[in-house]
Amino acid sequence: MAWNTNLRWRLPLTCLLLQVAMVVLFGVFVRYSPEADAHWIEGKEPGNRSSDLENDFYYRYPSFQDVHVMIFVGFGFLMTFLQRYGYSSVGFNFLLAAFGIQWALLMQGWFHSFHDGYILIGVENLINADFCVGSVCVAFGAILGKVSPVQLLIMTLFQVTLFSVNEFILLSLLNVKDAGGSMTIHTFGAYFGLTVTWVLYRPNLYQSKARQSAVYQSDLFAMIGTLFLWMYWPSFNSAVSNHGDAQHRAAINTYCSLAACVLTAVALSSALHKKGKLDMVHIQNATLAGGVAVGTAAEMMLMPYGSLIVGFICGIVSTLGFVYLSPFLESRLRIQDTCGIHNLHGMPGVIGGIVGAVTAACANVQVYGQEGLAHAFNLDGFKTEWTPSLQGSFQAAGIFVSLAMALVGGLFVGGILKLPIWGQASDENCFEDAVYWEVPEEPKNAASHHEDSTLKAPEP
Amino acid sequence: MAWNTNLRWRLPLTCLLLQVAMVVLFGVFVRYSPEADAHWIEGKEPGNRSSDLENDFYYRYPSFQDVHVMIFVGFGFLMTFLQRYGYSSVGFNFLLAAFGIQWALLMQGWFHSFHDGYILIGVENLINADFCVGSVCVAFGAILGKVSPVQLLIMTLFQVTLFSVNEFILLSLLNVKDAGGSMTIHTFGAYFGLTVTWVLYRPNLYQSKARQSAVYQSDLFAMIGTLFLWMYWPSFNSAVSNHGDAQHRAAINTYCSLAACVLTAVALSSALHKKGKLDMVHIQNATLAGGVAVGTAAEMMLMPYGSLIVGFICGIVSTLGFVYLSPFLESRLRIQDTCGIHNLHGMPGVIGGIVGAVTAACANVQVYGQEGLAHAFNLDGFKTEWTPSLQGSFQAAGIFVSLAMALVGGLFVGGILKLPIWGQASDENCFEDAVYWEVPEEPKNAASHHEDSTLKAPEP
C-alpha cells in the first residue's frame, strides 16, 4: 500500500494545535508552587521555611537535571543504533518529550497538585513530568522506525493521559510505593508499546531489514545513550523519594544493582555467541535492566546485597530475552519490537514490581525502626490498619493494574494509530530518515546521487 | 590573496603571552572569597554562616557544572555540524573558552568583586565567567570556519572586555535584571559577532561552499551540543538568581519556554519545506530560542503560560529567520553568518530583553507581595524612587546599550581581525580542519591520498 508520507500540513497543524492547547490550559490552570512563587503564600505549604535552603529546589534539582539528561540524551541516543535512523531517533524523541512534559504537568497536576482551582508546580512536578514522558520513550522503542512523528504526538497525548490515570490509581488509591517507576513507568510503558506495535503489525517489514541494523559509528552513538542512562539511573530512582535517608538509600541500591547487571549481561552475551563474542545490543540494553528492576524497591531497605541479586538476575533475564524471546515474539506473536523493550523494560519492570512487593511485605520494625517505618511508608495519614503484608498485596495489585491499563490502552491507541492518515511510511521505507528529514548527500557522491534515491518507490 | 596559514610561531606566542599575563594578574589581584578561604575573614561577608551548608557553593555548584557543560560541550558540539570542521569547532571553542574564563574572572572581578585591592572569587564568579565566555561562543558561531585560532583569541580578549563594561553599565548603573543574559550574553554576543563577520566579509566564500554543509554523522554530533544546551538551559537561567524561589522559578520558566519552542520550531520547519520534511538546522538551533528569550524574565513572575507563549513565538521567529532572513542578510547585507546566530541568539535575545522589560513593568504587590517585590528587584539598597515602569524603562534601555556596545565594539574588533597577519585561511580553504590540524588520512585511501590534498592551492 502506498501511503503519503508528506507531512507538510499534518505535522505543523498537529504541533501548533497541541501547543496552543497547552498555552490555553496552562493559562487557566498552572501557577507556581509556593516554593517557586515570589509571593510566598502563607498557609498553603505545611511546615515553615526558615531558610532558603529548605526550598525543595535544593533537595531535588540536581536529580532533576540528571533525569532530564536521561530522557533527552539517554533515550534519544540509545535509539540511534540504527544505521539510517539517527535523526529520527534523537529528533522525534525530542519532539514527543517536549510535548509530553507539558501535557504531563497538566495531567499529573490535576491528579496530584490541584489546589483551589490551580495546579501549583515546582521542581518535583518537573521530575514527575519527565518520568511520565519516560514511559512514552519506552513505548517509542517498540515502534521505532515504523511510525510518523504525527503518530508519535498522538500516542504521547493518549499515553500520558493513561499513565496519569494509572499512576493515580497506584499511588493515591492503592497507596503503592513506586518512586523509580518499575510499574508506572517501565511495566506500563513497555506493555503499552508492545500492544501498540502488535496492533501496527507490518507483515512485509522484512523489506526494510537491510536498514534494521547498526553500522559501526551508530553503535558508538548509542553507547552515549546507554552510559548516560546507566550513570544517572541512581538519580532517577531517588529523585522523588523522601528527603534524607530515602534518597540516599535509593541512589546506593540503584548503583549496586546496575553494577551487578553489567557483569551478568556481559557473561550471557559472550556465552550465547558461538565464538564467545560480545553483542553491542546486549551491552547497550541489558546492562540497564538492573536500574529498571530496583525502581520500586530502591528506596526501601532492599540492602546492598539485595540490589546486587536483583541486578544479577536481570542482566541474565534481559540478555536471554534478546537472544531467545524477541525472535519468538516477532515470529509467533507478531510483536515487532525494534529496540527490544520487552527485555529492557517489560520483564525487568515486572520483576521490579515483584521485588518491591516482596520487600514491602518483609518490612518490619527491627529493620526500619518505629519512626523509620512510618516515614518510609507514609503511614501518618493512613486510615486503615496497615501491615507490611497488606502493603505487599497492594504493591502486587499495582503490577496487574499497570499491565491491564497498558494492554487495554495499547489496543485503543494502536487502533487509532492504525488509521492510514498519519503519514506513516510503507513497509519498505521503514527505518529511514530520508522519509521525514532533509538528509545531506554523501560528500563524495554529491554529483551523482539524489538524497531521495535511498527511498524505494512504494509498491503499487 | 594567498595568506600564510602556518601558525607555528603566532599561535604559541599568543597563547603563552596571554597565559603569562593571566598568571601575573591573578598573582597580583585574585584571592579566594571568604566562603572559599580556609581563613574565614570575619567582617568581610555580610551574614553569619552558622553551618557549612550556608556556603554559596551548595546553592550554585550543581548549576555551575551544568553551565560549564553548556559552554564546552554544548556550544562546542553544536558547531560540529560542518562536515570537515569538527576538530576546529570543538577545539577552538575549547581554547577560546579556556582563555576567556580567566580573563573574565579578572574583568568581571574588577567591576563586581573588588575589595581592598583584591578580587575575591567564589562559585558565582566561576558561573559569571562562563556566562561571559558564552557570549564569545555565540559570536564564534557567526565567523565559524573563516578565522584562525589566533584571531579567536584576540577577539576573546576584546569581547570579554567589552562584555564586562556593558554588563557593568546594565547591572550596576542601570540596575537592570538580566540573570540569564538575554541582553548581556545573547543580544550583545550575537550583534557583536554579526558586526565582526560583516567587517570580515569574504566575497569569494562560495569557493568553500561544498564544505559549508553537514554530512550524516556530523549532524548527529551537533545534536549532542543541542541537547546539552537545551537540557541544561534551566540551570543557565537560574544559576545566579537569588537563592530560593527565584532560582526555583527561573528553572521552571525556562523548562516551559524551551518545551513550547520545540513544537513550533518543528511545525515551521515542516511547513516551510515543499515535501514537509524537517531540516536538522532548525531542530539543532531554533529549538533553543526559547531559552534565550526568557533569559531576562525567567526569574520574574512571568508565569508558566507566559513562558510557553515566549517559547511559542521564538520557535516560529527563529525558524523563519533561518529560512528567509539569513539568505537575505548574506546576499544583501553581506553578513555571512555560518551558524545563523542571528536566528538563535540575535532576535530571541532582543525579544528576551523586551519580554523582561514588559514583565518588570507589570510587576506589582498583588503578584509579588511587598517583601517579594523588594527581594526580586533588590530594592533594599535602591536610592531613588522605584516603580515598576521605571524598572521597565531601564530594562528597555539595557537592550539599546547592549546593541550599541555590540555594533561599535564589533566594528573596532572586526577591523583589527581584518589585518592579514593572523593566519586566516583563503576563501577557498574555509570550513576545513586540515588548515590548522593534523588530520588523519582515511583508512581505505591511506596509500594514495595525502592529508593536505583537500586543501586547494590559493589562487594567485
Add this chain to the structure above:
Amino acid sequence: MAWNTNLRWRLPLTCLLLQVAMVVLFGVFVRYSPEADAHWIEGKEPGNRSSDLENDFYYRYPSFQDVHVMIFVGFGFLMTFLQRYGYSSVGFNFLLAAFGIQWALLMQGWFHSFHDGYILIGVENLINADFCVGSVCVAFGAILGKVSPVQLLIMTLFQVTLFSVNEFILLSLLNVKDAGGSMTIHTFGAYFGLTVTWVLYRPNLYQSKARQSAVYQSDLFAMIGTLFLWMYWPSFNSAVSNHGDAQHRAAINTYCSLAACVLTAVALSSALHKKGKLDMVHIQNATLAGGVAVGTAAEMMLMPYGSLIVGFICGIVSTLGFVYLSPFLESRLRIQDTCGIHNLHGMPGVIGGIVGAVTAACANVQVYGQEGLAHAFNLDGFKTEWTPSLQGSFQAAGIFVSLAMALVGGLFVGGILKLPIWGQASDENCFEDAVYWEVPEEPKNAASHHEDSTLKAPEP
C-alpha cells in the same frame, strides 16, 4: 604465536564467579551507613542531624554524579580515538569499572568504613569506589588494544586491592592529604599500568600499526571523553574534601589549573609541528594534565595563581612528553603506552604530589587561621607534634610509597597477565574490535565482505 581468542567460557565464567563472590561478600559485610538507613542508628554517627539537609547526600551527591560521568563516559570515550577499537574502549571500560566499584566498596570499606563487623556505605563510599576504579581506567590506557576483557577483570581485581592498601598507607598511616588523588589515583595508576605494559611487551606490535591511529570521526568521539573529564574535574578534586570552604576552594583551583593547561598545551602542540598544526592527541590529553596535577593541593590554600602556574607547567610537560618521551619509552624501554598515560597521569601525578607536599609544607597560621589550619589538616585527633614541614615530608613520602606499590604490584600483576591463557589477541590483531565483538558489516559492501575479514590469520 597463535592464541585462542574465543572467550566463550572464560569470560562468562570469570564474570559470573566474580559477581557471585560480590553478592556473598556484600551479604556478609555491607550495610547502609546511618545516613542512608531507614533505622537511624543512634550513637553510631557523631553529631546530631537536626535536619534532612545535614545528610551528607546533599553535600556530595552532585559531585558524585559528575565523578561517575568521568569514569564511564570520560575515560570510556577518551579511549575511542582508535579507529577500530571504539566498542572495546567504551565497553571494556564499562565492564571493568562496573566490577571494580563493587570490589572497591569492599576493599576500601574494610580499611575505612568497618564498624562492628559491617561495612557501612554512603555516598562518600560511592565516590571513593569510583576514584579507585579511576586508577584502573588510567592503567587500562597503557594496555588498550592489547589485552582481553578477562585480563582486564583480573587486573582490576588485583589493582583495586593494591590501590586500597596503598591508599590506607597514605591516608591512614602517613596522614597524607590527597583528596583529588594525584598520588593514590594518578601516580599509582599510571606507573602500575606502565609496569604492566612493560611486562606484556609485544615485539611485533608494528603489525597492528595501521589500526593504532585515529580516523576523523573517532577523534571527535574521543573529544566527548576529553571534555567531560575536563569539565567535571573540579567535582573530582572537591568531591571528598571537607564540607564548606575546602570543597569550594578545590573546585576553584581545579577550574583555574585546567584553564591554564589548555593554553600551554595548544601552544606546545602548534610549536612542535613543522607547519604549526595542532595534534588532536595533545588536545585530547595534555589539556587535562592540569586537573591531575592539582589533585593533592586543590583543597589547600594553593591560591588561584598557584593553580594557574601548575596548569601552565603541566600543559607544557605533558605535550613535550607526547612528542619526545613516549617514542623514547617505546623504542628504548619497551614501554608500549597506547594512550600516553605517562604524559597525562604519570608525570602530572608526580608533579601533583610534589606540589601538594610543598603547599602543605608552606601552610601557616597567617594564611589558614588557627581554626582553619586545624580543620584543613584534620589535626583534632592528631597525636604527635604536627608541623607543616612534617606534613610536607609525609606528603613526599606518599609519592615514593605510591611509586613503589605501583612498580612491585605491576610486575606481579603483569606476570599473571602474561600467561597465555586469557584469550589475548596476537600481535597482528591488536587494536581491533572484531576480535571480541560482533561487528556490523559496512552497509555498502554488505554482500562481499565478511566481518571477520579484517582479522588477519595469525602467523604460524
